[in-house]
Amino acid sequence: MSKVTQRERLQHSTARTLAALFGSIPVAIAVGVALTAVLPLPLGPRYLIGIYSVFPVWTAACTGAFLARSGRHAWLALLATSAGAAILAIIGFGLR
Amino acid sequence: MLKLRPRTFQIYWDAHAWAGVVGSFLLYVMFFMGAFALFYQELNLWADPEGVQTSPPARAKSALPELQPLLLQLDREQHMLGKDRVAFMPEPSGLRAYWHEGDEHHEFRYAATTQRLEPLRSELGSFLYEMHYLGPIPKGIYVAGVASMALFLALVSGVLIHLKDLVRQWFVFRPERVARTWSSDMHKVLGVFGLPYQLFYAWSGAVLCLSFILVEPVFVAAAFGGDERAARAVRGDTGNAPEPTGVSTGVLPDLDALVARARREVPNLSPHWVGIEHVGDTGSSVTVYGDVPGVSFGSADVLFRAGDGAVLGVNGPHASAFTRFEAWFYGLHYARFGGYGIRWLYALLALATCAVIFTGNLVWLERRDSRRAHAANRWLERATAGWCAGLPLATAAMFLSNRVLPATLAALATVEQAVFWVVWGSSLVPPFVWRSSRRVAGVELLLASTALAAAVGIELCTRGHSLTDPLQRGVSGGLLALALGCGAGGVRLLRPRPAPHRPGSRASGGQLLPAD
Numbered sequence: 070m071s072k073v074t075q076r077e078r079l080q081h082s083t084a085r086t087l088a089a090l091f092g093s094i095p096v097a098i099a100v101g102v103a104l105t106a107v108l109p110l111p112l113g114p115r116y117l118i119g120i121y122s123v124f125p126v127w128t129a130a131c132t133g134a135f136l137a138r139s140g141r142h143a144w145l146a147l148l149a150t151s152a153g154a155a156i157l158a159i160i161g162f163g164l165r
Numbered sequence: 166m167l168k169l170r171p172r173t174f175q176i177y178w179d180a181h182a183w184a185g186v187v188g189s190f191l192l193y194v195m196f197f198m199g200a201f202a203l204f205y206q207e208l209n210l211w212a213d214p215e216g217v218q219t220s221p222p223a224r225a226k227s228a229l230p231e232l233q234p235l236l237l238q239l240d241r242e243q244h245m246l247g248k249d250r251v252a253f254m255p256e257p258s259g260l261r262a263y264w265h266e267g268d269e270h271h272e273f274r275y276a277a278t279t280q281r282l283e284p285l286r287s288e289l290g291s292f293l294y295e296m297h298y299l300g301p302i303p304k305g306i307y308v309a310g311v312a313s314m315a316l317f318l319a320l321v322s323g324v325l326i327h328l329k330d331l332v333r334q335w336f337v338f339r340p341e342r343v344a345r346t347w348s349s350d351m352h353k354v355l356g357v358f359g360l361p362y363q364l365f366y367a368w369s370g371a372v373l374c375l376s377f378i379l380v381e382p383v384f385v386a387a388a389f390g391g392d393e394r395a396a397r398a399v400r401g402d403t404g405n406a407p408e409p410t411g412v413s414t415g416v417l418p419d420l421d422a423l424v425a426r427a428r429r430e431v432p433n434l435s436p437h438w439v440g441i442e443h444v445g446d447t448g449s450s451v452t453v454y455g456d457v458p459g460v461s462f463g464s465a466d467v468l469f470r471a472g473d474g475a476v477l478g479v480n481g482p483h484a485s486a487f488t489r490f491e492a493w494f495y496g497l498h499y500a501r502f503g504g505y506g507i508r509w510l511y512a513l514l515a516l517a518t519c520a521v522i523f524t525g526n527l528v529w530l531e532r533r534d535s536r537r538a539h540a541a542n543r544w545l546e547r548a549t550a551g552w553c554a555g556l557p558l559a560t561a562a563m564f565l566s567n568r569v570l571p572a573t574l575a576a577l578a579t580v581e582q583a584v585f586w587v588v589w590g591s592s593l594v595p596p597f598v599w600r601s602s603r604r605v606a607g608v609e610l611l612l613a614s615t616a617l618a619a620a621v622g623i624e625l626c627t628r629g630h631s632l633t634d635p636l637q638r639g640v641s642g643g644l645l646a647l648a649l650g651c652g653a654g655g656v657r658l659l660r661p662r663p664a665p666h667r668p669g670s671r672a673s674g675g676q677l678l679p680a681d
Contacts, residue, residue: 081176081179089180094379098379098380098383101380101384102383102384102387102388105384105387105388106387106388112388112399113399113400113401113485113486113487114486114487116384116388116396116399116400116487117486117487117490119384119388120376120380120381120384121372121490121494123376123380124314124317124368124371124372124376125317125368127314127317128314128317128318128321129321131318132177132180132318132321132322132325135176135177135180136173136176158387162387162388
């Protein structure tokens with residue numbers, strides 16, 4: 070298989086790489102804050118889990134985004150996850 | 166075991182390779198210096214002309230002398246009122262102190278013979294420790310945080326691509342095979358062996374370097390409405406240090422009385438950091454921080470108002486789940502357990518990780534461009550050789566300069582650090598000038614070995630306590646072991662290689678990995 074064919078099969082693109090590396094940062098922070106908001110625990114442990122989960126979640130989001138079909142798909146998925154986590158956090162903090 | 170689909174496997178392969186090669190240079194420095202950072206207190210003492218003349222009993226006696234006379238001595242000689250921070254650090258290897266104002270930072274050590282604080286002439290240990298988090302370069306700590314994230318990504322993608330045969334990689338090492346194979350084997354064996362260690366350091370490194378600037382402000386804003394005090398209270402931090410007012414009282418606190426009071430507040434407290442913030446200000450505070458024996462990673466601190474000695478907060482070893490988790494998290498990162506055995510193990514794992522990083526770059530070169538057809542890959546090969554072999558050489562030159570330069574030299578620390586930078590910078594050049602980067606790396610490693618052995622030799626010949634003092638023996642032994650390791654690496658790289666066997670291959674003995 071030629072390199073060009075292989076590259077097409079893998080759908081590598083700058084947009085997807087940027088999404089995976091940088092778009093995953095707000096996702097990780099939003100998910101961490103959402104965990105702090107919604108976990109059924111006292112505030113201390115919730116805060117602890119939320120804040121220390123950010124970098125593992127970043128890695129998970131990043132590796133996940135690399136599998137997207139294109140940069141657009143990756144950005145959309147990350148934006149949707151960020152928005153979902155942010156809404157969850159707002160609801161979670163609002164209900165407490 | 167889980168086998169990835171070909172497309173997924175190839176994407177993670179690329180992510181692993183790119184994250185590894187992009188972060189490799191910085192991560193190599195961070196792990197190499199991490200091995201020294203574990204012993205920075207001992208190295209500071211080994212390197213200090215006054216320290217090496219202090220006998221072990223005198224040093225043990227100096228671990229916690231009365232602090233007030235030392236504070237008054239500093240105040241007489243350098244006017245402590247108005248300084249941002251003055252701190253005393255009783256350590257098993259002796260007492261250190263420093264004061265800090267703006268960009269100005271001065272360190273001292275307690276001389277048991279004179280019972281005074283003397284300026285620390287060499288900061289060798291502290292410099293190597295700061296290099297661990299890239300402290301000496303501007304904004305280096307953030308760069309180190311980004312490198313830790315790159316490591317995290319490289320490790321997770323590496324695990325994913327080897328999920329199908331992760332256990333097998335643990336045992337497959339074929340040193341008799343061609344260089345491409347054994348280097349790939351070494352990359353995987355040491356990578357799998359050190360995986361828990363590397364994963365933890367990637368995580369804790371990212372948290373230590375980036376969390377306070379990237380993550381915590383968002384959490385404080387979102388979860389606590391921007392109230393930092395509320396966030397600190399949830400973390401278990403009960404005391405709030407007063408803000409400086411700019412109004413001076415002109416009075417220094419009584420440190421020994423406050424240390425005694427802290428020991429009453431937290432029984433068994435063994436202080437290892439006593440600091441005054443905003444010295445002489447009406448908003449000045451004193452913190453006594455220390456270990457609590459008998460509790461795993463047990464630490465506690467007591468916060469006082471400096472003016473009247475009122476207790477503002479006590480954080481005991483069992484303050485909260487948050488405090489306990491962080492005590493474990495940072496305790497594991499800084500190897501605050503298990504004594505010297507664990508620290509030697511950590512140092513060994515750090516150097517093994519350097520080998521993983523180095524062989525990772527070699528695997529990149531061999532798998533992607535074994536003929537070095539692309540200029541970027543030729544550059545990568547040469548830079549890897551100069552960077553990775555040059556760093557041990559520069560460190561060794563720093564140790565040697567410490568022993569060769571006159572002990573009375575006032576600017577000893579500055580000269581040592583200049584030697585480090587000049588030697589490392591010079592080491593980067595030869596691989597780009599000579600054809601064989603492999604041989605250049607070999608020569609640089611042999612030079613590093615010679616310099617380290619010479620530093621230890623001078624130490625043994627000139628210093629009184631070299632063989633009787635466990636601290637001097639330990640440092641010298643560690644440096645000798647490193648000298649042997651560098652020597653073995655240098656000999657291996659300089660050993661002639663058989664001619665290439667692969668039909669059509671034009672790889673030569675000049676490559677880091679000839680296709681033998």
